[in-house]
Amino acid sequence: MPRIATSLLKKAYTLDRLLPPLLRTTRDLQAAVNELRWLREHVESDPKKAISNELRARSKYLKRSSKEAVSNGLRILHEQLKRNPKKAISRQVVRLVRERAKGTPLQYLLGSEYFGDLELACRPGVLIPRQDTANTISHLAQLVRNPNNKLPPELRVLDLCTGSGCIPLLFGHELRKTRRDITYRMLGVDVSTKALALASDNLAAVQSAPGVSNLFSSPKNANSEAEQGEERQEEGKEGKVIANFLSANVLLSPFVAQSDEYYSTPPLFTALNRAGHPRLWDIVISNPPYISPAAYWKTTTRSVRGFEPTLALVPPPQSSAEPWSSLPWIPPPSAVQLFPRTRDGPPTQQGENGDTFYTPLLSIAALVEAKIVLLEIADAEQAVRVARLGKNMNFDGVEIWREQPDVRDGAPSSTSNSTTPEHGGNGDEEQAEGNQEERSEDTIDGIPIVGAGNARCVVFWRGVGATWLGKE
Amino acid sequence: MSTGLWICRTCLYRIARPTTRLVQWSVRFQSTNSATEAIPPSLLDRARSISLEHQKLTDQLANGFDTRAAKKLGEYSAIVNALKEWDKANESMTELTSLIHDPTSDAELRELAADDLEATKEQLQHASQSLVTSLVPVHPFAHLPCLIEIRPGAGGSEAAIFAGDLLRMYQAFCNRSGFRATLLKYENTNGTTEAGVPLSEAILEVEKENAYGIFRSEAGVHRVQRVPATETKGRTHTSAASVLVLPSLQENSVSQEAIDDPESDYYIDVKEVRSEVMRASGAGGQHVNKTESAVRLTHIPTNTVVAMQDSRSQMKNKEKAWTLLRSRVAQIRREKREEEMVALRRSVVGVAKMGRGDKVRTYNYGQQRVTDHRSGMSVQNLDDVMEGGLALEKVMESVAGWLMEQDVKALIAEDLHKKNKK
Secondary structure: OOOOOHHHHHHHHHHOOOHHHHHHHHOOHHHHHHHHHHHHHHHHHOHHHHHHHHHHHHHHHOOOOOHHHHHHHHHHHHHHHHHOHHHHHHHHHHHHHHHHHHOOOHHHHHOEEEEOOEEEEOOOOOOOOOHHHHHHHHHHHHHHOOOOOOOOOEEEEEEEOOOOOHHHHHHHHHHOOOOOOOEEEEEEEEOOHHHHHHHHHHHHHHHHOOOOOOOEEOOOOHHHHHHHHHHHHHHOOOOOEEEEEEEOEOOOOOOOOOOOHHHHOOEHHHHHHHHOOOOOOOEEEEOOOOOOHHHHHHOOOHHHHHHOOHHHOOOOOHHHHHHHHOOOOOOOHHHHOOOOOOOOOOOOOOOOOOOOOHHHHHHHHHHOOOOEEEEEOOOHHHHHHHHHHHHOOOOOEEEEEEEEOOOOOOOOOOOEEOOOOOOOOOOOOOOOOOOOOOOOOOEEOOEEEEOEEEEEEEEEEOOOHHHHOOOO | OOOOOOOOHHHHHHHHOOHHHHOOOOOOOOOOOOOOOOOOHHHHHHHHHHHHHHHHHHHHHHHOOOHHHHHHHHHHHHHHHHHHHHHHHHHHHHHHHHHHHOOOOOHHHHHHHHHHHHHHHHHHHHHHHHHHHHHOOOOOOOOOOEEEEEEEOOOHHHHHHHHHHHHHHHHHHHHHHOOOEEEEEEEEOOOOOOOOOOEEEEEEEEOOOOHHHHHHHHOEEEEEEEOOOOOOOOOOEEEEEEEEEEEOOOOOOOOHHHHHOOOOOOOOOHHHEEEEEEEOOOOOHHHOOOOOOOEEEEEOOOOEEEEEOOOOOHHHHHHHHHHHHHHHHHHHHHHHHHHHHHHHHHHHHOOOOOOOOOEEEEEEOOOOEEEEOOOOOEEOOHHHHHOOOHHHHHHHHHHHHHHHHHHHHHHHHHHHHHHHHO
8 A cells, every 4th residue: 555645644734633544544635534524523413422422431541540439520521521512522533533544434433324315324243335236226226117117016126145234225215216006025134143133223214214204114024014015005006115134044055954053044945934935036136245365355445354244245165155056956067167267377266256155146046036136246257257157047138237337338427536526616627537447348258248337246137027127 | 503302304294294194085086887766767768668669559459459469568568557657656746846846835835745745755666666677677597596606716815715704794694684595515725614714615505585686696706905814014905706696406496397308408418417426446346445425527518517525425415416517507508598698788788797707896994895896886884794784785786776777778779689680
């Protein structure tokens, strides 16, 4: 990582003495300025919390004194801070900046992240929703909600490895924008209990949010709610969103010897069965861990590596997914060409390319008879590998989407690499950066690729899914 | 040899000089415009010509029915009625005044006339007001809320300080008048949003229904003459700040049809806009957790650039940027379309330049004076103006009157132009 120029540090210091530490993480002055502003706004919005945090921090120093002295001191301090909360606020800001300088993601510090239109909660231990994923999901929703599409009265969407629950929540929210006649059944599946807790919190927050309040309904018991949903449909033509989260292990095959964890986080179909969820789903979406162990150390940023859960980023070695390929309806690995030879160099080793999840995911998609499958991937190479994998599983078509799939070919849109736009907005400034690596080709290894930016996901479709995506 | 007290030479000269020189008279030997009357003469001229035409049309209609003439007649009748009323009031006014000033008239009669005078005055005022409102064309955007953009002009940091003063002035004015004003964008010269540092750009949104009509006269270069805070030698500097007033096209003020309609000013083809979002270089996806949410939109045909990064939500930034881009582009289009008209007006009326041309107002701190160069209005109460008080309102009203007169003059010029063409 290049050194931060002294001149930049000096400039930052003259603006605000809290900016230089932020620069350690952001590397960019404008980003640091923005982050400092958001941190300040966050702390100022809740002075009570700032005061309580301040008291907690002070009580650490008072521990050695007697109990009475501590309680007295704290009471006096509390009075003082109540009268003048500014001090507590500024200290809290400094504390947060210090955390951020160490690399803690801003989203964890602020406790939320914007995902499309939604503001979702974020907590350590659960992957922070990414902007790219939001773009992809919004684009897919835009295609599917086309009023000309003939959708089933209940559209079922299965999100595997849901994390914070961002995908089902945003997808349902987006679909409801134009297609209100249909009931959407959303199911998010994850193996992590932390993730599931956060996902249900997010669901509750979305339900109580103004504007979307009556869109979502989450059943305590899936069966009873399913009946309710049907009743409501008969009454009027108004559908709704039924969102659920389920604890299951996507990688576990139902045919292997049952270990202890089988009962806590069972394989997907076992879990579906137990919770009384349907077995067939129309759309399968997944943003699984896809970073290879090598790339984890090389390409992830410090705040990702040090603070986000590895469980959500790096898949386990391939061996744990092996049983899937022994299923009778899955072609053997040789036919699937799981590990194609790279042009120069030895064949990639099992589990070293981060592809562990894709075989189980595609198998599940085949078993639930999914019409559309959308899988997020790391880069173009992985996209090609995954697309090949799917081609052998009898999908009708496959396509790779870039980070901004909604940008049409030839449209004058580009993304500038990590440069912040001038804040001036004067009409006469010249555009220095042009289109970079975008749209250099329309196919990769014969697989069509759309949008602008890096390759971000692979989309498969089968049967009626093609019309939903507007392919026919 | 005389043994008087020694007095320094400069003091001696000082005594010799006439005392009047010591006092500086703040006299301006210059005035930019004539004083405004109750009804601008140009308006009256137009009203008279319209009433003549009205007469002609009535005669024409007496001979045979014509739909177009009838329609025109209907349009004119309001003006003609107002004019008649005004004439009547004016006549009785002159009669009464002559009665009062006539030395031959009765004392009792004079008293009665004086009583009547008040009522007639009121009537006249009313009549002239209705005449003016019936004549003056309403600005097509006057009913909209507006955006006031303030940027420092020539004069370095002093200009930036003055720009901040102007922002506070408008905020205070809105406060006093009960308009809801929100700061859309505030940036000081350091590039941060901290208050108290010289301003580099601010956008104030006034969410009042006819705010554009009220504030549109404020657009232009505002000049300040004072000893800046940054000056060490006590010299007076002249600096300037520019104020741009745009109609604010919120979703509720512009209907969706207007945005979708290709004929409309607000319509922007999505293909003509390059939208840029920040993306981390390199892998992206799960590899990074970026916080950049900045959005930059470029309207390629007009090369209008709008950048927004205030919110953490990219969607919100995008929405804000689109709103701003729409209003900027609409303004540009309107200006373009009206350029011809403006050229025509200038050739006939010789109006001072509007918009971003010459200075429109001077704030002179040395003389505690604010002068508007368009209406020629000067007020001595600078502090009250800077606090957005009644003095500012007075100045703004005078400019509004001047603007109205210009509009009417231009209208007459256009009429003449049309007639000549025929």
